[in-house]
Amino acid sequence: MRRSRAVWVAVVLAGTALATATVTDARSTVRNTAHTTACATGWSSLDKTRAAGTTTPVTNVKAGRHACFDRLVVDVPGARAGRLGHVVRYVDRLHQDGSGRPIPVGGGAVLEVRIAAPGYRPETGAATYPGRAGGPLPGVDLTGYRTFRDTRFAGSFEGETQFGLGVRARLPFRVLAQDGRVVVDVAHSWSGTR
Numbered sequence: 186m187r188r189s190r191a192v193w194v195a196v197v198l199a200g201t202a203l204a205t206a207t208v209t210d211a212r213s214t215v216r217n218t219a220h221t222t223a224c225a226t227g228w229s230s231l232d233k234t235r236a237a238g239t240t241t242p243v244t245n246v247k248a249g250r251h252a253c254f255d256r257l258v259v260d261v262p263g264a265r266a267g268r269l270g271h272v273v274r275y276v277d278r279l280h281q282d283g284s285g286r287p288i289p290v291g292g293g294a295v296l297e298v299r300i301a302a303p304g305y306r307p308e309t310g311a312a313t314y315p316g317r318a319g320g321p322l323p324g325v326d327l328t329g330y331r332t333f334r335d336t337r338f339a340g341s342f343e344g345e346t347q348f349g350l351g352v353r354a355r356l357p358f359r360v361l362a363q364d365g366r367v368v369v370d371v372a373h374s375w376s377g378t379r
Contacts, residue, residue, distance in 0.1 A: 224252070224253030224254075224372065224373070224374070226253065226254070226357055226359070226372050228357035228358055228359045228370075228372055229357050230275060230355050230356065230357050230358065232272065232273070232274035232275075233271070233272075233273045233274070233358070233359070233360040234271070234272045234273075234274075235269070235270050235271050235360070235362060236270055237267065237268050237269060237270035237301060237362075238268065238270045238301035238302070238344060239261065239264045239265075239268040239269060239270075239301065239302050240302075240303065240307045240344070241261055241262070241263050241264040241268070241302055242261070242302060242303050242304060242305060242306055242307075242313035242314070243259055243260065243261050243300060243302050243303070243304045243313060243314045243341070243346045244260050244261070244262055244313050244314060245259075245260040245314070245324075246258065246259050246260070246314070246316075246322045246324075246325060246336075246348065247260070247324065247325060248325050248326075248327060248330070248333060248336070250329065250330055250331070251370075253372060253373060254332065254358075254370040254371055254372045254373060255330050255331060255332040255333045255352075255370070255371050255373070256368060256369070256370050256371075257298065257333070257336075257348075257350055257368070257369040257371075258366050258367070258368050258369075259298070259300050259346075259348070259366060259367045259368075259369075260365065260366050261300065261302045261365060261366060261367065262365050263365065264302060264364070264365060265364055266362045266363050266364045267362075269300070269301070269302065269362040269363075269366075269367050270300075270301030270362075271298070271299060271300050271301060271360055271362065271367050272297070272299040273296060273297070273298050273299070273358065273360045273369055274296070274297055275294055275295065275296055275297075275355055276295055276296075276297045277295075278295065279295055279297055279337065279339060279347075279349035280339075281318060281319075281339045281340050281342075281347070282339065282340060282342040282343070282345065282347055283340070283342040283343075286319075288318075288319050288337050288339050288349055289337075290335050290336075290337050290349035290350070290351040291334050291335035291351045292333075292334035292335050292351025292352050292353060293334070293351075293352065293353050293354040293355070294351075294352050294353075294354055294355040294356070295349055295350070295351055295352075296349070296350040296351075296352060296358065296369070296371070297339075297347065297348075297349060297350075298347070298348040298349070298350055298369055299345050299346070299347050299348075300345065300346045300347075300348075300367055301344065301345055302344070302345070302346060303341050303344050303345070303346060304316070304340070304341030304346040305341055307344070312341075314338075314341065314346065316338030317338060318338060318339060318340040319337065319338070319339075320337065320338055321335070321336055321337060321338075322336040322337070322338055322348065331353070331373045332352050332353050332356060332371045332372070332373050333350065333351070333352060333353075333371070334351040334352060334353060335349070335350075335351030336348065336349065336350055336351070337349035337351075350369065350371075352371050356371050356372050356373070356374070356375065357371075357372045357375060358370060358371040358372065
């Protein structure tokens with residue numbers, strides 16, 4: 186009798202341990218699934234171009250982090266979305282307009298961002314954007330970003346302002362022209378999850 190009771194207790198304890206392990210595994214699976222964010226973008230890494238232009242000047246550039254992408258915003262206050270032309274494309278090396286001078290940009294890939302708006306007041310030539318050609322973008326700190334690695338100001342020449350954006354690798358991106366700004370979003374991955 187004692188022996189059968191000991192076997193019965195052992196079976197109950199083993200069953201309890203197995204049930205606890207199963208519940209823990211199920212909770213872990215649910216927890217891991219809850220932290221995965223679907224990031225299906227449908228974006229590509231092909232050039233994004235919009236033919237338009239404005240004499241309204243660029244005044245600022247800022248960056249932001251999001252769940253599925255990193256964002257660069259070029260401020261052109263007062264410009265209408267329909268007038269904000271751009272060319273955003275991957276390049277082997279960033280070359281400054283006018284001089285052709287190469288500008289080193291860190292990262293595994295380089296996006297050239299051209300905005301069809303001057304970085305100066307056309308009537309006076311006075312700079313409206315404080316960047317220095319070849320230098321990092323003033324006020325843009327990329328610490329903790331998943332995709333962005335480096336930024337460079339290439340200059341403003343003949344009504345276009347040019348930037349270099351160093352990213353981790355050639356990743357899909359999109360460009361949005363909105364009233365007063367152009368937005369460049371670069372996805373964290375090709376897989377659609379973060």
